[in-house]
Amino acid sequence: MCYTGKLLRVNLTTGQSQVEELNKQWAVDYIGGKGLGIKYLYEELSPGIEPLSAENKLILMTGLFTGTIIPLSGKLAIITKSPATGTILDCSIGGHFAAELKYAGYDGVILEGKATKPSYLYIEDQNVELRDASELWGQGAQDTELILRDKIHEDVKALVIGPAAENLVTMSCITSEFYRQAGRGGVGAVMGSKNLKAVAVKGSGSISVPNIKQFVDTLQEVMRTDTLTDTNLWVNTDGTPLLVDLNQDTGILPTRNFQEGTFDDYQKINSDALKTVRTGKKGCFSCALGCGNYSRSGRSTVEGPEYETLAIGGSNCGISDLEAIIEFNDLCDNLGMDTISVGNVIAFAMELTEKGIKDFGLKFGDVDAYLKVPGLIAAQDGIGVDLGLGVKKLSEKYGGSDFAMQVKGLEFPGYEPRGSWGMGLAYATSDRGACHMRAWPVADEAYGDLDPFTVEGKAQLVIDLQHYNAAKFSLILCDFWALSMETMGTLVSNLQERTVSEQELTLVGERVVNLARQFNVREGYSKDNDTLPERIFKETLKTGATKGQFLPREEFEKMLAEYYSLRGWDHNGKPAEAKLQELGII
Amino acid sequence: MALKLIEELCIGCRLCQLACSAAKEEVFNPELARLKVISTYTKTGLNYTTSLCSMCLICVGICPTEAITHQDGHLVYDQDKCTNCGSCITECPEKVITSREQGIALCDFCGGSPACVEWCPHHALINQEVN
Numbered sequence: 062m063c064y065t066g067k068l069l070r071v072n073l074t075t076g077q078s079q080v081e082e083l084n085k086q087w088a089v090d091y092i093g094g095k096g097l098g099i100k101y102l103y104e105e106l107s108p109g110i111e112p113l114s115a116e117n118k119l120i121l122m123t124g125l126f127t128g129t130i131i132p133l134s135g136k137l138a139i140i141t142k143s144p145a146t147g148t149i150l151d152c153s154i155g156g157h158f159a160a161e162l163k164y165a166g167y168d169g170v171i172l173e174g175k176a177t178k179p180s181y182l183y184i185e186d187q188n189v190e191l192r193d194a195s196e197l198w199g200q201g202a203q204d205t206e207l208i209l210r211d212k213i214h215e216d217v218k219a220l221v222i223g224p225a226a227e228n229l230v231t232m233s234c235i236t237s238e239f240y241r242q243a244g245r246g247g248v249g250a251v252m253g254s255k256n257l258k259a260v261a262v263k264g265s266g267s268i269s270v271p272n273i274k275q276f277v278d279t280l281q282e283v284m285r286t287d288t289l290t291d292t293n294l295w296v297n298t299d300g301t302p303l304l305v306d307l308n309q310d311t312g313i314l315p316t317r318n319f320q321e322g323t324f325d326d327y328q329k330i331n332s333d334a335l336k337t338v339r340t341g342k343k344g345c346f347s348c349a350l351g352c353g354n355y356s357r358s359g360r361s362t363v364e365g366p367e368y369e370t371l372a373i374g375g376s377n378c379g380i381s382d383l384e385a386i387i388e389f390n391d392l393c394d395n396l397g398m399d400t401i402s403v404g405n406v407i408a409f410a411m412e413l414t415e416k417g418i419k420d421f422g423l424k425f426g427d428v429d430a431y432l433k434v435p436g437l438i439a440a441q442d443g444i445g446v447d448l449g450l451g452v453k454k455l456s457e458k459y460g461g462s463d464f465a466m467q468v469k470g471l472e473f474p475g476y477e478p479r480g481s482w483g484m485g486l487a488y489a490t491s492d493r494g495a496c497h498m499r500a501w502p503v504a505d506e507a508y509g510d511l512d513p514f515t516v517e518g519k520a521q522l523v524i525d526l527q528h529y530n531a532a533k534f535s536l537i538l539c540d541f542w543a544l545s546m547e548t549m550g551t552l553v554s555n556l557q558e559r560t561v562s563e564q565e566l567t568l569v570g571e572r573v574v575n576l577a578r579q580f581n582v583r584e585g586y587s588k589d590n591d592t593l594p595e596r597i598f599k600e601t602l603k604t605g606a607t608k609g610q611f612l613p614r615e616e617f618e619k620m621l622a623e624y625y626s627l628r629g630w631d632h633n634g635k636p637a638e639a640k641l642q643e644l645g646i647i
Numbered sequence: 648m649a650l651k652l653i654e655e656l657c658i659g660c661r662l663c664q665l666a667c668s669a670a671k672e673e674v675f676n677p678e679l680a681r682l683k684v685i686s687t688y689t690k691t692g693l694n695y696t697t698s699l700c701s702m703c704l705i706c707v708g709i710c711p712t713e714a715i716t717h718q719d720g721h722l723v724y725d726q727d728k729c730t731n732c733g734s735c736i737t738e739c740p741e742k743v744i745t746s747r748e749q750g751i752a753l754c755d756f757c758g759g760s761p762a763c764v765e766w767c768p769h770h771a772l773i774n775q776e777v778n
Contacts, residue, residue, distance in 0.1 A: 129675050130665040130766075157661075164676065207690070215696075216685060239688040267674035277669045281766060289768055297658075297769070341693045343686060344658035347665065349768035351658030355693055364688070 062271055063125050063556045064088060069167045069189065071182060073255050074115065074174030076191040083168050090645060092553075093124030093168065094537030095151045096573040098140030101171065102149070103576055108583045112144035112247075113229055113254040115175035121162065121220070121260070124537035128163040128268045130280050131552060132288045133539035135160055135346030139220075142584075143246035144254075145231040145402075145451060146470040146494045149580040152243035153534060154220070154235060155345035161218040164264030176256035183213065184262040194258040199224060201395035202236040209261050219261040223397025225439035226253035230449045232402035232438070232472075236394065240353065240364030241345070244399040246471055246493050271558055279555060287544055288349045296350040296541045297342065301368035302332035304475075308372070311507040312607030313480035315377040315473070317425050318408035319466050319596060322477045323605035326381030330371045334383050345539070352541055358384040361391035366400070372475030373404035378411060379425030388432055396439035402451060405472035407434050409452045410444070412464060419459040421448070463595035469494035469586070478597055480607035481506040483519035486620050489591045490523065492577035498540060500526035514610060516620035520627055528570030535573055572644045575628075575636050579646060588634040591621060648720055648756060649777040650699040650764070652684055656771035657695065659686030663763035663772050670762040671752065681743055681754040682763055684772065700743045700754035702777050706735040714750075721756040 064083055071078040084101075091097040098120045110116040119141045126134035137159035143150035162170070165186050172182075176191065179198040183190050197205050202223035209219050219237060226233035226249030233249030234242040243249075252258075270276050295303055305327055308314035312322040328334065338358045344351035353364045366374070366386050374393075375386045393400045410421040421444050423430050437445025447455060452472050456465035466473040471494025478485035483502030491499040500523045506513035511522070529546060536549060546563040553561040598614040625632065629640035641647045664680035672679045683698035700722070706715045707722070714728035715735060729750040736744050736751060744753045754761075756774070764774050 130662060130669060132662070132768075135660075160677075164678075203688075203690070216687075265676075265678060267668070267672070267676035267679065269674050273669050273673050273675075277666065277762075284766075284768065341655070342658050343688075343693065344660045346661055348658065348660045349662065351660070351769070353658075355688075362692070 062558065063129065063268065064093075065163060065166050065168050067167050069170045069184065071170060071172050071189065071191070072174050073172060073176040073180070073191065073257060076176075078189040090569070091573060092532075092535040092569055093127075094122050094136070094138040094153070094535045095140070095531065096535035096569060096576075098122035098138050098151055098169070099149055099573060099577050099580065101169075102140050102142070103580050105171075106142060110142065112142045112147065113250060115255070117142050117251055117254070119172040119251050119255065120169060121172070122169040123159045123163050123167075124535065125553065125556060126536055126538065128160040129270060129556075130277060130347060132280070132284050132347055132349040133345075133542040134537070135348060136537050136539055137162070138534065138537055139235060139243045139248055141248060141251045143248070143493060144229070144250050145247040147584055148469055148493050148586060149577045150246040150248060150493050151534070152235070152245055152248050153537065154237055154241055154243040155539070156218065156237040156241040157346040158218040158220055158237050158262065160346045161262045161264045163268060164266045165262050166264065166266050170260070172255065172257065175254065179256050179258055181209070181259035181261060182257065184260070186263075186265055197258045198227060202397040203239045203395050205259055206236075206239065209259060213261055214263060217261050217263055219259050221259040221397075222249045222252050223395060223439065225396045225398045226250050227258075228439065228441045229253055230398065230438060230441070231451055232399045232406070232449070233397050234399045236397055240394055242394075242399070244401065245496065249397050270556055276555055283548070283552070284349050287548055288542055292543050293350055293541065296352045299332040300352045300354050302335045302354070302366070302371055304368040305331040305371055307508060308476070310606065311480055312602065312605035312610075313477035313503065313507050315372050315475050315477055317379050318377060318412040318464060319473065319477060320412070321604055322480055322602045322607040324376035324381070327376065329381040330375045330383055330386060335366070338383070338387070348539065350541055356387055358387045361388040363387050363391045363394060366390045369475050370400040370404065373401050373408070373473075377404055377408045377475070378431055380428060380431060381426075382428050385428045385432060389435065392432070392435040396435055398435060398439060401474055402472045403435055403438060405466055406448045406452050406455065407431060409455060409461065409465060410448055413459060413461050416461070418461055463599070466594055466596070467495055468593065469590050471495050476503050477602070477607065478593065479602050479610045479612050481513045482516055482612050482616070482620070483511075483522050485593055485597060485612050485617060486519055486523045486624060487526070489593055489617075489621065490527075490624060492574070492581060499530055502526060516616045519620050520624040523624065524627055527574050528567050530570070531573040532566045532570035535569060568644070572646065575641065575644050576646055578630070578634075578636055579641065582635050588621070588632070591634055593617065648774045649702040650682065650754070650761065651773050651775050652695070652697050652699060653771050653773065654695050656769045657684060657686060658769060658771070659684070660768065661685070662766045662768060666762040666766035670757055679752075680763075681745075681752055698742050700756070701741055703740060705738050705740065706744060706753065709734045709738050715753065719759070721759060722753055723755060724751065724753055726750040
């Protein structure tokens with residue numbers, strides 16, 4: 062119950078679409094969202110294909126909870142092979158698109174092939190049409206949404222790309238409702254490579270659940286006692302900018318391309334500073350919290366900046382001017398680019414310039430030069446051609462790989478692993494490269510009771526967190542609801558009319574992690590790729606709570622070996638056949 | 648009593664519409680709700696589109712068959728008396744009343760304790776006294 066049981070498959074090359082039955086067994090094994098999307102991609106994609114070719118697929122997947130009254134269940138998973146990393150890539154995006162797609166009658170959409178000219182897909186219940194997008198091509202992400210609202214309906218929901226994705230920049234994202242992004246790994250470029258400017262949807266259908274009145278009463282109790290609590294309400298009162306102070310205090314605030322873990326001017330970019338320019342709050346469909354801080358400063362308005370932008374686009378570039386960071390965020394949003402990767406590549410280019418390796422005319426703290434970069438990358442103009450390569454390829458071209466802050470080609474988020482050693486393992490083993498959304502041991506290590514400067518117990522911690530997130534993102538729920546696995550099981554049980562235990566959901570999480578790993582192994586990834594930049598292993602931090610700290614390589618290797626062993630993977634990081642059989646993957 | 652939205656507290660989650668459609672239609676479908684609260688971004692700011700029963704009672708006055716009456720502070724709809732003339736739908740200034748296969752759907756405040764108000768997570772939607 063609560064699946065539509067239908068998938069929409071669209072061949073963009075021919076413009077033809079067909080509706081097919083959802084694979085019910087896969088829906089049991091992988092639930093939905095991240096897990097189910099990865100399963101479909103794994104089964105359908107040939108190994109070794111070029112991510113920006115017509116052979117790649119883009120899968121939009123809702124979940125079991127989508128469209129219901131379950132709080133924070135409004136997200137959509139987007140799954141493809143990443144052009145930035147060559148790995149599996151799943152991103153989640155907020156807003157209202159996922160629910161609208163389900164009301165239109167589909168659990169998911171599989172986009173195949175490549176449109177012969179710039180196009181957008183319009184789905185209105187059973188009517189599916191590939192339309193000409195020549196007047197949209199070249200438009201900013203937000204501008205595109207406004208045009209679609211004007212052309213179709215004021216309340217149409219859309220996924221759109223900006224000019225960066227059209228130009229196949231591998232740090233381009235997919236946007237919805239102006240400020241929500243499937244941000245990482247170049248998911249936007251895959252859409253751009255398919256000549257697909259937007260997917261717009263209007264749905265009129267309804268979703269039924271068993272014993273709806275009892276279900277609603279149960280959920281209202283859950284919302285009051287488990288969602289709207291002090292554990293979660295920081296999301297509404299502050300949102301992610303709260304992490305600036307926390308990370309400054311714990312010495313893990315990336316500063317000047319991860320050269321330091323504290324930033325002298327952190328108070329200019331923290332939550333209190335952001336509150337002075339906040340003009341509104343916004344949440345996604347069915348969200349009870351509302352993380353979005355609508356901010357206005359100077360000539361820019363933006364929902365944000367989120368912590369990642371404040372850190373990676375702020376302190377990590379030596380920028381303390383909040384108005385400049387807001388403008389940077391606004392530029393990236395309309396051009397359709399991931400602020401984490403853009404911020405990182407700017408910081409890396411600043412350090413290359415500082416060290417005299419390659420002069421990009423960029424200096425830490427130089428606001429004017431910094432604000433020119435997003436436009437240059439998106440247009441693939443001037444230094445933007447080089448910077449659009451991303452940190453990994455830029456280091457391969459000019460040097461500096463020791464301080465190229467990336468894993469598998471994906472740039473670091475805003476948490477210094479020398480002050481959270483488990484986070485180092487989480488970056489190294491994440492299915493899509495350096496990512497904080499697969500496991501976030503920072504909460505236990507930097508903010509919690511665990512010693513951040515030891516590898517003891519960290520392999521199991523990272524594994525447990527990876528399973529938790531894989532299950533949560535398959536349901537699909539927002540990261541910001543810190544609910545227990547047991548509560549997740551209760552919610553599923555209410556909809557499925559059978560008891561789904563915490564253990565069963567943990568097993569789903571493990572299955573999803575292993576399948577994602579198997580995808581990457583099939584693409585040639587192994588232990589050699591599960592590593593961190595030399596800076597983390599060799600350079601000591603010089604200030605704050607992490608002063609004198611580095612993560613010794615032998616300690617990291619010990620943690621990684623333990624991780625493989627606990628997972629039932631071989632010494633090269635390949636899942637053993639017995640493990641894959643145990644999980645029902647083969 | 649009448650519904651009122653305090654925009655600065657609203658996060659645009661549509662839980663109110665989901666609660667309404669569940670209470671009145673026994674499905675989840677925001678479009679079937681007897682209220683609308685939508686917030687969208689534009690280039691100039693965050694805009695709210697609302698459709699809330701203000702208890703103006705125009706529908707009560709215009710209904711030719713007394714299918715809509717005002718009792719105990721809320722509207723009461725009697726489908727047996729409704730002739731599907733559509734007058735209430737046309738005249739409702741808030742566009743809250745909509746047609747159904749049989750008759751109409753209106754906001755009756757759930758008999759006094761509106762589900763939408765109970766579900767609003769940040770008390771942006773309130774039930775306030777009107778003259």
